[in-house]
Amino acid sequence: MSQFDTTAPFYAAYRPGIPKEAVELLARRVAGKKCRALLDLGSGTGQVPLALAGEVTAIDVVEQDTDMLREAATALAGLPVTVHLHNASAEEFTPPAAYRANLVTICRAFHWMKQDVVLSRLEGMTAPDASVAVMGDGSLWTARTAWTDALRALIQEYLGEERRAGMSKKYAAHDRPYSEILAESAFGRVEEHTIAVQREWSTETVIGYLYSTSFAARPLFGERVQDFERRARVLLDGHAADGGLIERASFQVVLGRRG
Numbered sequence: 001m002s003q004f005d006t007t008a009p010f011y012a013a014y015r016p017g018i019p020k021e022a023v024e025l026l027a028r029r030v031a032g033k034k035c036r037a038l039l040d041l042g043s044g045t046g047q048v049p050l051a052l053a054g055e056v057t058a059i060d061v062v063e064q065d066t067d068m069l070r071e072a073a074t075a076l077a078g079l080p081v082t083v084h085l086h087n088a089s090a091e092e093f094t095p096p097a098a099y100r101a102n103l104v105t106i107c108r109a110f111h112w113m114k115q116d117v118v119l120s121r122l123e124g125m126t127a128p129d130a131s132v133a134v135m136g137d138g139s140l141w142t143a144r145t146a147w148t149d150a151l152r153a154l155i156q157e158y159l160g161e162e163r164r165a166g167m168s169k170k171y172a173a174h175d176r177p178y179s180e181i182l183a184e185s186a187f188g189r190v191e192e193h194t195i196a197v198q199r200e201w202s203t204e205t206v207i208g209y210l211y212s213t214s215f216a217a218r219p220l221f222g223e224r225v226q227d228f229e230r231r232a233r234v235l236l237d238g239h240a241a242d243g244g245l246i247e248r249a250s251f252q253v254v255l256g257r258r259g
Helices: 008-014 020-030 047-055 066-076 115-125 146-159 178-183 203-210 218-241
Strands: 037-041 058-062 082-086 101-107 126-136 189-201 245-257
Touching: 008 066, 008 203, 020 047, 020 101, 020 126, 020 189, 020 245, 037 047, 047 058, 047 066, 047 101, 058 066, 066 082, 101 115, 115 126, 115 178, 126 178, 146 218, 178 189, 178 245, 189 203, 203 218, 218 245
Parallel strands: 037 058, 037 101, 058 082, 101 126
Antiparallel strands: 126 245, 189 245
């Protein structure tokens, strides 16, 4: 069972997309090239390739969760570029020998990967001037506002103090900046970009978002899921009436290229 088991429909409907500034930044990395092949690893429901579809000439989506890949197939259907879907992990994905990506993206997924393995394998499937982009922006668990603190405390009341990562795992925070990890790989010319993001949530979108995560998916609550949702809605409605459900986040883009 995946740490994201049962979450795919909620992920497709409620996960925030990537900021337009990030799309523009990535688009500049392939602008002017005749071949602009995008390889998206740990794609989830296809948010990144959907956002970049107008900037590339081919898309390869790699996702090991079957339900997530099904949602990605729906989202990416009918695009005016060639899209290939691969039901595989980033560590095991093996393209044709001649394949070379011009841009590799990993969004909100690098933490779950064997990072050194993935970066090593990318050496043989990327163009000499390719860029690798590792992106992410935390979560409502890590956000620090009055309403997210209260929501996190409610989740902990049901599921325990430690952050969950699916039914049988605890979340293990990574202890090294992604810039350092990329710097030690073949893609050692690294630059970092931080994009300020402000999101206005509603009670409905927060509940849907929670059910898309590995730390608050519906199965984790078992028979108490309805009770949790009732209390969460009361909590969120109260905060929404008293200043709104505003999240201020930083979307990080770490870009690596060969030296």
